[in-house]
Amino acid sequence: MITMQRGPQPADFADVRATNLAVVLRYVRGHAPCSRAEIAAATGLNKATVSSLVADLIDRRLLRETGLTEHRIGRPATMLVLDGSPYAAIGLEVNADYLTAVAIDLAGQQVLSWRRSFAGLASSPAQAATAIAALGRRAVNRVLKEDRRVLGLTVGVPGLVSPDGVVIMAPNLGWRDVNLRDIVNRALGEPGFPVAVDNDANLAVLAESRYGEFAGAQNLIYLTGEVGIGAGIISDGHPLRGHRGFPGEIGHITIDPQGPECGCGRRGCLEAIAGITAIIARVLPEVAGDGDITDLQPEVDEVVRRARGNDPAALRALDEVGRALGVGVSILVNLLDPEVVVLGGYFVPLAPWLLPAVETELRARRVGPEQGGVRVAASILDHGAAATGGAATVLDHVDAGRLPRL
Amino acid sequence: MITMQRGPQPADFADVRATNLAVVLRYVRGHAPCSRAEIAAATGLNKATVSSLVADLIDRRLLRETGLTEHRIGRPATMLVLDGSPYAAIGLEVNADYLTAVAIDLAGQQVLSWRRSFAGLASSPAQAATAIAALGRRAVNRVLKEDRRVLGLTVGVPGLVSPDGVVIMAPNLGWRDVNLRDIVNRALGEPGFPVAVDNDANLAVLAESRYGEFAGAQNLIYLTGEVGIGAGIISDGHPLRGHRGFPGEIGHITIDPQGPECGCGRRGCLEAIAGITAIIARVLPEVAGDGDITDLQPEVDEVVRRARGNDPAALRALDEVGRALGVGVSILVNLLDPEVVVLGGYFVPLAPWLLPAVETELRARRVGPEQGGVRVAASILDHGAAATGGAATVLDHVDAGRLPRL
DNA sequence: TTAGTTCGTCTTTCGACTAAACAAACTAAC
DNA sequence: GTTAGTTTGTTTAGTCGAAAGACGAACTAA
Numbered sequence: 001m002i003t004m005q006r007g008p009q010p011a012d013f014a015d016v017r018a019t020n021l022a023v024v025l026r027y028v029r030g031h032a033p034c035s036r037a038e039i040a041a042a043t044g045l046n047k048a049t050v051s052s053l054v055a056d057l058i059d060r061r062l063l064r065e066t067g068l069t070e071h072r073i074g075r076p077a078t079m080l081v082l083d084g085s086p087y088a089a090i091g092l093e094v095n096a097d098y099l100t101a102v103a104i105d106l107a108g109q110q111v112l113s114w115r116r117s118f119a120g121l122a123s124s125p126a127q128a129a130t131a132i133a134a135l136g137r138r139a140v141n142r143v144l145k146e147d148r149r150v151l152g153l154t155v156g157v158p159g160l161v162s163p164d165g166v167v168i169m170a171p172n173l174g175w176r177d178v179n180l181r182d183i184v185n186r187a188l189g190e191p192g193f194p195v196a197v198d199n200d201a202n203l204a205v206l207a208e209s210r211y212g213e214f215a216g217a218q219n220l221i222y223l224t225g226e227v228g229i230g231a232g233i234i235s236d237g238h239p240l241r242g243h244r245g246f247p248g249e250i251g252h253i254t255i256d257p258q259g260p261e262c263g264c265g266r267r268g269c270l271e272a273i274a275g276i277t278a279i280i281a282r283v284l285p286e287v288a289g290d291g292d293i294t295d296l297q298p299e300v301d302e303v304v305r306r307a308r309g310n311d312p313a314a315l316r317a318l319d320e321v322g323r324a325l326g327v328g329v330s331i332l333v334n335l336l337d338p339e340v341v342v343l344g345g346y347f348v349p350l351a352p353w354l355l356p357a358v359e360t361e362l363r364a365r366r367v368g369p370e371q372g373g374v375r376v377a378a379s380i381l382d383h384g385a386a387a388t389g390g391a392a393t394v395l396d397h398v399d400a401g402r403l404p405r406l
Numbered sequence: 407m408i409t410m411q412r413g414p415q416p417a418d419f420a421d422v423r424a425t426n427l428a429v430v431l432r433y434v435r436g437h438a439p440c441s442r443a444e445i446a447a448a449t450g451l452n453k454a455t456v457s458s459l460v461a462d463l464i465d466r467r468l469l470r471e472t473g474l475t476e477h478r479i480g481r482p483a484t485m486l487v488l489d490g491s492p493y494a495a496i497g498l499e500v501n502a503d504y505l506t507a508v509a510i511d512l513a514g515q516q517v518l519s520w521r522r523s524f525a526g527l528a529s530s531p532a533q534a535a536t537a538i539a540a541l542g543r544r545a546v547n548r549v550l551k552e553d554r555r556v557l558g559l560t561v562g563v564p565g566l567v568s569p570d571g572v573v574i575m576a577p578n579l580g581w582r583d584v585n586l587r588d589i590v591n592r593a594l595g596e597p598g599f600p601v602a603v604d605n606d607a608n609l610a611v612l613a614e615s616r617y618g619e620f621a622g623a624q625n626l627i628y629l630t631g632e633v634g635i636g637a638g639i640i641s642d643g644h645p646l647r648g649h650r651g652f653p654g655e656i657g658h659i660t661i662d663p664q665g666p667e668c669g670c671g672r673r674g675c676l677e678a679i680a681g682i683t684a685i686i687a688r689v690l691p692e693v694a695g696d697g698d699i700t701d702l703q704p705e706v707d708e709v710v711r712r713a714r715g716n717d718p719a720a721l722r723a724l725d726e727v728g729r730a731l732g733v734g735v736s737i738l739v740n741l742l743d744p745e746v747v748v749l750g751g752y753f754v755p756l757a758p759w760l761l762p763a764v765e766t767e768l769r770a771r772r773v774g775p776e777q778g779g780v781r782v783a784a785s786i787l788d789h790g791a792a793a794t795g796g797a798a799t800v801l802d803h804v805d806a807g808r809l810p811r812l
Numbered sequence: 813t814t815a816g817t818t819c820g821t822c823t824t825t826c827g828a829c830t831a832a833a834c835a836a837a838c839t840a841a842c
Numbered sequence: 843g844t845t846a847g848t849t850t851g852t853t854t855a856g857t858c859g860a861a862a863g864a865c866g867a868a869c870t871a872a
Contacts, residue, residue: 010451011425012829013858019417037819045416046861051820074818075868160774169774219649231741235648240641242743243625249740249773254733327660331737334655335637337648367655368566368575418860419827443850452830457851480849481837
């Protein structure tokens with residue numbers, strides 16, 4: 001079946017060709033190195049058709065022939081691999097305390113990974129946007145210097161982003177109605193590649209579904225563990241977009257009506273209990289937060305140190321945080337029935353102490369049969385997940401058949 | 407773009423044809439009566455192609471030519487309409503207190519609508535399944551007697567249903583691991599059409615997206631208001647299926663940890679506060695529930711009567727129920743960002759008293775900008791929504807291009 | 813050396829869409 | 843009443859891309 005539902009949108013030969021090019025490209029991505037004959041057998045496409053498609057992909061320098069197979073009955077096969085080198089996609093990630101830039105090639109190899117500190121709340125939206133755009137430009141130049149074509153650039157922002165790239169609201173950055181896409185586009189001098197802006201959780205879950213431990217899962221949820229908590233959701237293989245483009249806002253679910261005050265004005269929001277600043281405040285009460293958000297990594301390291309040293313207060317606090325997180329996760333699980341829930345961001349180093357409580361709470365609250373239950377795990381990607389995901393969205397377009405023109 | 411992501415799944419000419427047949431069929435469904443030329447102009451397909459596609463659809467008796475246009479410049483157009491008459495799809499709905507059967511033709515006209523009482527919990531799963539299968543057989547026979555071909559039959563069940571039609575768990579029916587699809591299939595004598603079983607909320611939301619007040623909304627949530635509460639979710643135009651097929655389990659989210667006991671063993675679940683038996687127990691404490699579930703319509707009618715009479719206790723109770731429901735809805739809204747949330751089942755008659763509280767709670771808890779917010783409304787479909795949706799799933803296959811063979 | 817196997821290309825055929833011309837059927841205007 | 847102009851839907855020719863199957867190439871095994 002070609003398209004489903006929604007509106008008149010007929011198909012023609014170009015669609016068939018694009019679909020089949022994408023099928024071959026994705027097959028090679030998953031099974032490289034492989035031969036034309038193998039592709040034909042696995043996909044059901046005719047051998048001649050595969051040859052034609054592969055030739056097209058080689059012309060566009062998306063595939064490359066490597067050596068032959070040896071020591072097998074019959075004519076040896078010429079093996080095909082992804083040729084990442086001529087292209088790259090760039091992802092940027094904005095956080096309250098740092099910026100990240102990542103570039104990956106078509107084969108998924110990271111060709112660039114930068115992190116620089118950033119004073120999100122301290123700077124004005126205009127200043128911040130300028131800093132982001134500058135980082136983007138430097139990344140683009142670096143990629144161009146390596147003789148790669150840039151296929152696209154996507155920026156991840158912790159907040160609500162409209163489909164046309166306007167940051168409607170980003171409390172932890174102090175932004176409201178910032179047209180970041182236009183700003184970056186202008187700073188890059190209206191480049192020939194698409195620039196996009198998206199929510200960080202949406203992008204991180206894409207990275208997770210491509211490069212994470214559970215790559216390929218069709219129903220996957222990623223929880224950002226930064227100053228705020230957001231969910232990126234992949235359902236039936238597609239990222240959830242929602243009506244206005246703002247799904248996954250889980251941070252302000254009430255977990256405990258008598259809980260601590262939240263920035264949103266209510267009490268006991270998930271974010272106010274399990275957000276990283278809340279965790280730090282709880283485990284390290286002596287580090288009285290001055291409200292300023294700086295790079296929180298040192299504080300998180302200290303929390304980990306205490307937990308490792310079996311500090312009872314720390315262990316108790318983390319258990320309670322894990323339980324709150326478990327309540328939130330159980331809601332997600334019951335509503336969306338995912339295969340895996342991946343915890344990201346600052347939750348990763350804390351996972352050994354959070355996960356048991358999460359699992360306990362989840363077992364108690366999950367509806368449905370026991371067998372084949374959901375898995376909860378810490379991400380194996382580093383903090384640049386959203387940036388990596390930003391680059392991945394660009395590659396998704398290629399994988400879906402929109403090949404770069406010759 | 408043709409298919410997205412997931413596995414090798416190449417396209418060929420048959421897919422193009424199926425897609426375009428579906429495009430034409432859907433266009434006529436939405437714009438009947440219309441001419442071939444109009445279809446060509448609206449879809450971008452060539453006039454000749456449209457003629458060929460229409461001829462095919464007329465051959466299969468899915469379309470029919472009606473008269474000509476008159477009194478216009480140029481050659482008059484021959485108008486096309488859906489020809490519902492040769493086919494019908496059947497939907498059954500199982501509830502704790504009643505069964506429903508609905509049949510609709512391809513044009514969406516209801517050609518059959520039965521409701522009979524049913525003692526879900528009182529009968530054994532085998533007895534119940536037999537009763538359901540018998541109802542299905544009678545519906546099939548009625549449709550056949552009208553010289554219609556049956557395209558398919560789908561049963562909606564309030565519980566967890568695996569993709570292959572096994573009811574894993576249906577607490578309000580007392581079922582566990584009942585292979586309802588096989589039972590119905592056998593009772594119908596292995597008919598030539600597909601038989602499916604699905605969750606009632608999943609089906610109801612499909613009915614809502616086709617025939618409800620907000621038909622066509624791409625992001626739609628339906629809340630069943632029966633003995634249990636479940637959510638049917640349509641996201642980006644597609645029903646959410648989840649990893650194991652059990653999404654939408656919202657009934658056991660904890661709303662108030664100090665709330666009433668729930669059948670699941672915890673306290674203050676949404677279902678225990680806003681399920682219809684909980685509402686009745688609250689508004690009509692004198693009707694001490696004997697645990698037996700009979701047809702609850704009389705009790706609901708009495709609740710409505712008291713609310714209409716401005717009985718203070720009833721109004722207060724309904725306001726509190728509405729607030730609890732609002733908390734649940736706000737979680738759905740923040741997580742999924744729908745365009746509309748439709749309340750169904752017994753919530754419909756109670757909506758005038760529930761909706762204000764729901765809206766209040768939602769306004770307070772919704773994250774994101776005010777403008778363009780979500781709408782909450784009572785369904786305009788009757789109790790047979792899930793049955794209608796069951797029939798609609800069958801039509802969806804036709805609309806997606808899988809035409810009935812000649 | 814020969815038989816058997818596998819790979820990838822070549823050629824033909826077929827199905828489906830597009831473009832453009834055209835006949836049919838009507839209105840409007842002189 | 844005739845002619846010009848419009849719109850519809852069909853016909854014809856052309857293009858594109860996949861399928862089918864033959865075929866040469868390159869290798870192993872006997």
